Amino acid sequence: xxxLELRKLNKHFGGLHVTNSVDLTLQTGEIHCLIGPNGAGKSxxxxxILGEHHPGSGDILFAGENITALKSFARxxxxxxxxxxxxxxxxxxSVRQNLEIAxxxxxxxxxxxxxxxxxxxxxxxxxxxxxxxxxxxxxxxQWLEIGMAVxxxxxxxxxxxPTAGMSPEETHMTGEMVQRLNADGMTVLAIEHDMAFVRQxxxxxxVLHLGQVFAQGSIDEIVAxxxxxxxxxxxxxx
Amino acid sequence: MNGxxxxxxxxxxxxxxxxxxxxxxxxxxxxxxxxxxxxxxxGYTVGNxxxxxxxxxxxxxxxxxxxxxxxxxxGQTAFxxxxxxxxxxxxxxxxxxxxxxxxxxxxAVAIAALFAVLLGYFMFFGRIAGVFLxxxxxxxxxxxxxFMAQTAGPEWHIGAARLNGFNGMSAMPPLTxxxxxxxxxxxxxxxxxxxxxxxxxxxxxxxxxxxxxxxxNIIVAIRENPERAEMLGYDIxxxxxxxxxxxxxxxxxxxxxxxxxxxxxxxxxxGMTAAALPLIWVAVGGRSDLTSTVIGTLVVLxxxxxxxxxxxxxALVFMGVLLVLTVLIAPNGLVxxxxxxxxxxxxxxxxxxx
Ligand SMILES: Nc1ncnc2c1ncn2[C@@H]1O[C@H](COP(=O)(O)OP(=O)(O)OP(=O)(O)O)[C@@H](O)[C@H]1O
Ligand SMILES: [Mg+2]
Numbered sequence: 001x002x003x004l005e006l007r008k009l010n011k012h013f014g015g016l017h018v019t020n021s022v023d024l025t026l027q028t029g030e031i032h033c034l035i036g037p038n039g040a041g042k043s044x045x046x047x048x049i050l051g052e053h054h055p056g057s058g059d060i061l062f063a064g065e066n067i068t069a070l071k072s073f074a075r076x077x078x079x080x081x082x083x084x085x086x087x088x089x090x091x092x093x094s095v096r097q098n099l100e101i102a103x104x105x106x107x108x109x110x111x112x113x114x115x116x117x118x119x120x121x122x123x124x125x126x127x128x129x130x131x132x133x134x135x136x137x138x139x140x141x142q143w144l145e146i147g148m149a150v151x152x153x154x155x156x157x158x159x160x161x162p163t164a165g166m167s168p169e170e171t172h173m174t175g176e177m178v179q180r181l182n183a184d185g186m187t188v189l190a191i192e193h194d195m196a197f198v199r200q201x202x203x204x205x206x207v208l209h210l211g212q213v214f215a216q217g218s219i220d221e222i223v224a225x226x227x228x229x230x231x232x233x234x235x236x237x238x
Numbered sequence: 239m240n241g242x243x244x245x246x247x248x249x250x251x252x253x254x255x256x257x258x259x260x261x262x263x264x265x266x267x268x269x270x271x272x273x274x275x276x277x278x279x280x281g282y283t284v285g286n287x288x289x290x291x292x293x294x295x296x297x298x299x300x301x302x303x304x305x306x307x308x309x310x311x312x313g314q315t316a317f318x319x320x321x322x323x324x325x326x327x328x329x330x331x332x333x334x335x336x337x338x339x340x341x342x343x344x345x346a347v348a349i350a351a352l353f354a355v356l357l358g359y360f361m362f363f364g365r366i367a368g369v370f371l372x373x374x375x376x377x378x379x380x381x382x383x384x385f386m387a388q389t390a391g392p393e394w395h396i397g398a399a400r401l402n403g404f405n406g407m408s409a410m411p412p413l414t415x416x417x418x419x420x421x422x423x424x425x426x427x428x429x430x431x432x433x434x435x436x437x438x439x440x441x442x443x444x445x446x447x448x449x450x451x452x453x454x455n456i457i458v459a460i461r462e463n464p465e466r467a468e469m470l471g472y473d474i475x476x477x478x479x480x481x482x483x484x485x486x487x488x489x490x491x492x493x494x495x496x497x498x499x500x501x502x503x504x505x506x507x508x509g510m511t512a513a514a515l516p517l518i519w520v521a522v523g524g525r526s527d528l529t530s531t532v533i534g535t536l537v538v539l540x541x542x543x544x545x546x547x548x549x550x551x552x553a554l555v556f557m558g559v560l561l562v563l564t565v566l567i568a569p570n571g572l573v574x575x576x577x578x579x580x581x582x583x584x585x586x587x588x589x590x591x592x
Binding site for chain 2: 073081089091102145
């Protein structure tokens with residue numbers, strides 16, 4: 001069964017055709033990785049899915065419902081959630097308050113505190129809970145934001161470069177985190193440049209190039225594809 | 239009952255400085271002094287203190303919208319003026335019998351709030367933010383000032399109330415509480431003092447509770463990162479609008495109290511200078527905290543008045559210098575800086591003692 005379906009999605013920024021007739025279908029329960037060179041239009045695709053940008057044409061279906069005209073917050077209520085490319089934590093607030101803001105609309109009182117404690121443990125941020133989020137390391141900010149996104153218990157989790165700025169060990173841990181969430185039933189769409197991460201988690205991979213779906217398949221098929229290697233020419237890849 | 243108790247727990251929280259017995263003890267002490275003070279003072283000085291208190295409401299409105307909400311509004315004096323004129327027009331037409339002045343107070347604040355609903359809807363649902371919000375609100379304020387200033391002719395009247403152009407409206411009745419026998423008229427001394435003090439304490443505590451609630455959490459989240467807040471499922475425009483309207487009502491309350499205090503209101507109360515001064519009080523005090531806003535406003539107002547004796551132009555220059563100093567030395571506010579320093583000192587002392 002498909003959870004997300006993009007149909008002939010188009011987006012222009014002035015003369016720039018950033019999203020070019022994109023068709024993409026996500027199956028419920030899969031971990032899908034979106035890769036592609038810088039400027040390929042990956043983050044823009046996320047913003048279209050989230051309703052921050054509106055497509056010039058095309059449709060976005062989520063769980064069978066056409067959500068193309070819905071406001072962003074309403075899409076979140078339908079079961080979407082995101083971690084942005086640039087960590088979007090509330091910098092001036094404590095780690096704990098960041099999580100509280102994410103959780104407070106579904107839980108209160110003792111239940112809320114228990115859920116915050118559970119998330120802090122899941123993220124390995126227990127000893128940082130009183131710290132101001134702006135003082136965290138880049139990796140910790142990434143985790144905190146993943147935690148906030150996950151706390152909504154979304155059906156589809158969008159991760160834009162979740163491991164940027166992380167060491168190989170941290171990247172691996174993040175991969176395990178994503179796999180655990182997926183095992184609990186969360187569908188994941190992740191933009192990632194780190195091919196080790198993609199290899200670790202992806203069930204399927206889509207390559208975006210110049211705003212178009214360039215290739216799609218398993219990680220092995222993608223890595224073996226010479227056309228894909230060609231567009232990455234000059235860029236490091238696995 | 240449980241809900242009631244949890245309200246009181248919200249008097250302290252992440253959005254407000256000050257907690258524990260030390261803080262509330264100090265609060266009680268200050269309140270006791272404030273309550274006793276008219277007994278040891280003269281009517282003129284008490285009236286002057288009322289004048290200071292009146293401005294605290296507009297400062298708190300700015301603290302809410304700007305300090306907590308992150309939207310710089312120049313429009314607070316517009317709501318101040320609308321409510322002030324509203325009170326004048328209503329009471330000049332309908333008089334002060336049967337407690338009508340109290341109805342007029344509430345109605346005038348409601349008119350300002352309603353105006354904020356319209357303006358705020360247009361701004362927030364039109365996704366006007368940042369500098370543009372400041373520009374739009376300033377433009378509205380100055381337009382209102384210009385408009386009121388040209389209403390000198392006799393054709394500009396609402397019922398019996400002449401608008402009087404640049405000279406403004408005057409001689410509206412003071413607040414009058416109906417009482418068996420003789421109604422109690424709250425002239426700008428002891429009577430009005432206790433009413434305004436009561437309102438001030440109520441508003442201060444209510445805002446503390448509001449800001450430390452889940453609503454307050456969302457407001458500061460929007461200030462920190464509106465995109466993230468929306469992507470947690472919050473309709474941020476709705477929260478911005480509600481904050482803006484509460485702020486407008488507080489500014490309106492300031493306007494009504496100012497009008498009953500001096501029994502006049504003029505267009506210049508919405509002018510450029512009037513719009514800039516609250517920004518300075520709040521910035522100097524510390525816009526992101528209610529307590530520092532209250533203290534900062536009272537201190538700066540008192541200093542301003544003391545300097546005005548030497549000439550109001552010097553006092554205005556001093557205000558400008560103060561603002562620049564704040565931005566350079568303590569961008570989060572001078573009073574808030576001192577408060578945080580005292581807080582750290584206190585916790586270090588208790589640590590050493592313990
Ligand atoms: N709001 C915008 N206005 C104009 N151009 C934009 C805007 N957002 C993105 N672009 C342009 O669209 C193209 C795609 O950007 P996008 O951020 O989607 O790329 P990306 O694939 O996420 O790249 P990266 O891997 O560097 O994050 C880029 O050329 C970018 O400059
Ligand atoms: Mg990107």
